[in-house]
Amino acid sequence: MELKTVEEIKAAIEEAVPGASVKLMPNASPSGQHSLLLGPEHAVQVAEFLRDDEELALDFLSNVTGVDWLDKEIAEKVKVTRQVSKPVEGGEPGQVQIVEETVEETRKLMQPGYLEMVYHLFSMAKKHGPVVLRMRTENRTDKVELPSFTPVWRSAEFQEREVFDLFGVVFKGHPDLRRILMWDEFKDHPMRRDYVEPDDFEYEPTAHDEVLKRTQEHRSREQGTGTRN
Amino acid sequence: MAVDENLKIELGKQGVFVTTIQELYNWGRRSSVWPMQFGLACCAIEMIATTMARYDLARFGAEVFRPSPRQADMMIISGTVTKKMAPQVVRLYNQMAEPRYVIAMGACAISGGPFKQGYNVLKGIDRYIPVDVHIPGCPPRPEALLQAFITLQKKIDAQPLTGEGRPRHLDPDAPGEFPVPKQGEHDLEPAANKGVWTVPTIIQ
Numbered sequence: 018m019e020l021k022t023v024e025e026i027k028a029a030i031e032e033a034v035p036g037a038s039v040k041l042m043p044n045a046s047p048s049g050q051h052s053l054l055l056g057p058e059h060a061v062q063v064a065e066f067l068r069d070d071e072e073l074a075l076d077f078l079s080n081v082t083g084v085d086w087l088d089k090e091i092a093e094k095v096k097v098t099r100q101v102s103k104p105v106e107g108g109e110p111g112q113v114q115i116v117e118e119t120v121e122e123t124r125k126l127m128q129p130g131y132l133e134m135v136y137h138l139f140s141m142a143k144k145h146g147p148v149v150l151r152m153r154t155e156n157r158t159d160k161v162e163l164p165s166f167t168p169v170w171r172s173a174e175f176q177e178r179e180v181f182d183l184f185g186v187v188f189k190g191h192p193d194l195r196r197i198l199m200w201d202e203f204k205d206h207p208m209r210r211d212y213v214e215p216d217d218f219e220y221e222p223t224a225h226d227e228v229l230k231r232t233q234e235h236r237s238r239e240q241g242t243g244t245r246n
Numbered sequence: 247m248a249v250d251e252n253l254k255i256e257l258g259k260q261g262v263f264v265t266t267i268q269e270l271y272n273w274g275r276r277s278s279v280w281p282m283q284f285g286l287a288c289c290a291i292e293m294i295a296t297t298m299a300r301y302d303l304a305r306f307g308a309e310v311f312r313p314s315p316r317q318a319d320m321m322i323i324s325g326t327v328t329k330k331m332a333p334q335v336v337r338l339y340n341q342m343a344e345p346r347y348v349i350a351m352g353a354c355a356i357s358g359g360p361f362k363q364g365y366n367v368l369k370g371i372d373r374y375i376p377v378d379v380h381i382p383g384c385p386p387r388p389e390a391l392l393q394a395f396i397t398l399q400k401k402i403d404a405q406p407l408t409g410e411g412r413p414r415h416l417d418p419d420a421p422g423e424f425p426v427p428k429q430g431e432h433d434l435e436p437a438a439n440k441g442v443w444t445v446p447t448i449i450q
Contacts, residue, residue, distance in 0.1 A: 202430065215365065215432055217433065
C-alpha cells in the first residue's frame with residue numbers, strides 16, 4: 018500500500034495527538050522529500066503514534082542526524098514613511114514645510130541559530146518510507162534540550178549519543194547519555210560549525226590552502242616565543 | 247670485533263665455522279620476533295593476509311601472534327590511531343618487555359593519512375613511541391609488510407651488543423617507559439612526546 022502523503026500524515030498526527038505542533042517543511046528539490054517539523058512538547062506522543070498506528074506502522078528509525086544552524090543575519094527591505102522638513106519653493110529663505118516621504122530602508126534582523134535533528138522513519142511491516150521528521154532546539158548555547166526517541170525506537174540510542182557527542186544536543190529521557198566517539202573528558206562538539214580544531218599543525222610536509230595558513234601561523238608563533246608548543 | 251668475511255668463508259671451506267656471540271645472539275633475536283595480536287583498522291586485514299598461507303610471515307619466524315603484550319616483541323600499528331585510542335596504544339607498548347620493536351603500518355599510522363586534518367586522529371604514532379620501520383600505503387600490500395619485517399630483521403642483526411646503538415634492554419640508561427598522553431578537554435596532552443618526536447625540518 019502506498020504511504021500517505023506528508024499532508025495526510027500531518028492531519029493524522031493532529032487528529033491523534035491534540036495540541037501537537039506539526040509544521041510542514043516543503044522540499045523544493047526534485048526528490049520532493051518533504052518533512053514534518055515537530056514541536057518538542059508532544060514529540061514523544063507523536064512518535065508513539067507513528068509507530069503504533071496501524072496504517073503507518075513506522076517501526077524502524079533508520080537515521081538520526083544533527084544539523085547546526087548558526088545565527089543568521091537577514092537583510093529585509095521595508096518601505097518607511099517619515100516626515101521631512103523641506104524649504105518651500107519660491108518662498109522666503111528659512112521657511113520650511115513638512116512633507117511626507119516614502120523611502121526604502123534595509124533592516125537587518127538577527128535570526129538566532131539552533132540545532133536541528135532530522136529523523137528518517139521506515140516501516141518494515143508495510144515496506145514503506147521514509148517519513149522525515151525534524152525537531153529544533155531553542156538556541157545553540159543553553160536551551161539545547163530535546164526529547165529522546167530511544168524509548169520509542171531503540172535504534173535511536175547510539176545515534177542520539179553520537180549527536181550529543183558531536184553537536185551537543187541534550188536528549189531528555191535517554192537511558193544512557195554519554196559521549197560515544199570522543200572521550201568523556203572532551204569538552205567541545207566537533208561537528209558544530211564554530212568548533213575550533215586542536216592546533217597540531219606543526220608538521221605539514223605538503224601544506225596548501227587552509228592548512229598552509231595554519232602551519233605558517235604555528236611556525237611564526239614558535240619563532241616568536243622560542244618554544245615549541 | 248666482527249670476523250673478516252673472507253677469512254670466515256675460507257675457514258668454512260676447511261670445515262671450521264667461526265661466529266661471534268653478537269651474531270649468534272642477534273640471529274636468535276631476529277628469527278623469532280613475535281608480533282602482538284592487535285589490529286586497529288583496515289591495515290589489520292592486510293596484516294592478517296600476510297600471516298596466512300599465501301604470504302606466510304611464518305617463513306621469517308614471526309607467525310606467533312601473541313594476545314598479550316608481555317609475550318610480544320613487536321607491535322604492528324596496523325591502522326588509524328584515533329586520539330581516543332592513542333593512550334591505550336602507548337600503554338600497551340609500555341607493557342611490552344624489552345627488546346621491543348614497532349612497525350607503523352600504513353598512511354594513518356605514520357602520519358594520520360586521509361584523516362590527518364580531522365579533529366580526532368593522531369598525526370602519526372611516532373609522536374608518542376619510537377617507531378623502527380614506517381610503511382607507506384593505504385593499505386600497504388602484504389609484500390610491503392614483509393619488506394618492512396625484513397628491514398626490521400636487518401636492523402636487529404646490525405645492532406651491536408655494547409656501546410652506541412645497542413638495543414635498549416642492554417642499556418640501563420635507556421628509557422623504559424614512555425609517558426601515556428592524557429585525554430584533555432580539547433586535545434591529547436601533551437600533543438607529542440618531545441623525547442621521541444621532534445618537528446622534522448622542512449627543506450623548501
